[in-house]
Amino acid sequence: MGRGDLTNAEWDRLESFLPRGGARGGRWSDHRRVINGALYRVRTGVQWRDLPERFGPWETVYERHRRWSADGTWKMLLSKVQAAEDAVGGIDWDVSVDSTAVRAHQHAAGARKALPAAIAQKGAAPGTPGRSSLGEVARPAGGGGQIGKCLGRSRGGFTTKVHLVADGRGRPIAFILTPGHYGDGPQFERVLEQITVPRTGVGRPRTRPDHVLADKAYTSRRNRRYLRRRGIQHTMPERLDQQRHRHNRGSRGGRPTGFDSERYKKRNTVERAINRLKNFRSLATRYEKRAYIYLGTVTLATLLIWLRT
Template structure:
């Protein structure tokens, strides 16, 4: 396979039936989906400007507009959801999930749009661009934070983005609530993992109560300040938090999953001006990960 042919024939055979056939508004058929899709993937993998796409993918404007459209109308999310349904039906999803976040610097080319802070804290299945474009100022400068939940095999289930200075704990409910994997047959989508692993940033009474209410085992250690505050209050402080320390060692899968995502240079550094297209690139990366898993299934 050449450097520009980024999808195998097996992977394309899996995704081709899931691609929209025509423009829903005007009824015009789309052009070569495979060429455009591979152009989008190549751009994010190589981390180049859209204008610098090789000519084998066609006009760069067409490639960008297709990605902008499919990111905004939910096409990428719908394709990922269908792949997750097939993966769950094949028993490929390990429902011991891990959650974490990572901060990625925003390049100067991504930060030259007017921004209005105070927008929504989470962005999932967007239809309109958020006012702050999911860019905030953290210690490292202007940045975007990816909130990610993966299964026990490092494969992504939920991807949300927010400004870089946003906290992890307030996003936990949004991340857990975004789990929804449809069944291939009758029945409601699966929304409840067996257990959820998280680091101390997610240690709060509200998060533990959320997991307890939904019947999900919490594997989250307690922060030092919470331990000291509980001990100071003695009997009124409640019981110590218990969690399976051996199970917690498997939380590293979410860190390793981030490493896989950041192999695409335009995801490790944000070059996109719009939160829509940046998150669309993340979802597209998740699609390729599941395509590889499903393609290896006999």
């Protein structure tokens, strides 16, 4: 077993959930070897063609990663692991929300126009046949050009932004991708809607955290109304311009928002989650042309974090 490969205990947790048959009734190559190859690439950031020979043909590893990114297999595996953790009380539901910008390599540009959903249909294999994981990719109007690939110009250059929710133990629970110039506040509802942790027994998936912590970028009246409507407690500081506007309106400005400075210190958990993700070199720099493949890379890295934390 090489450094970074799945241990026997980690493999035992995943093996029963993996698809049994390949496309058109064929047999898959060794799942464990292929997954280890994908993990090696995610961890080191090498080109697919430079994968060591012990992982088998690089085309097999890349095609499996591409297909499982499109049809939601990586997302399904992550949901299974999260469900097992939640069943034993291993998830701290005081969650934090934040985002991080990822610089896009020059190899990320130049993708031809295609519909990833059609690719997902082509090789559907897991428990949700034909289902695409693209719900976690921002869907702007039109969906064309670089915006459709979740690439945009920001102060950091040509970037993609990862918006994520982390539990109280610093593990990403849900995330979405947007172009790098998209603001954080407008994506608040979208990223929280991605929280879906299935139950191991009977019951609907858990979608509502106990408490949400976020910085000033998310402290809009719309976001606060959204949290109150769902019955979610929250801790977010108020911006100075919002305080002045409230004071200027007098009695019509409403009461000050509650803020627990001691509880707000726990927001560093999302910063630790971002740090863990960016330890994977394929996440710290985006090399993928397609947004759905990069999203699969983020999901695979998150899966490994959950298995080892």
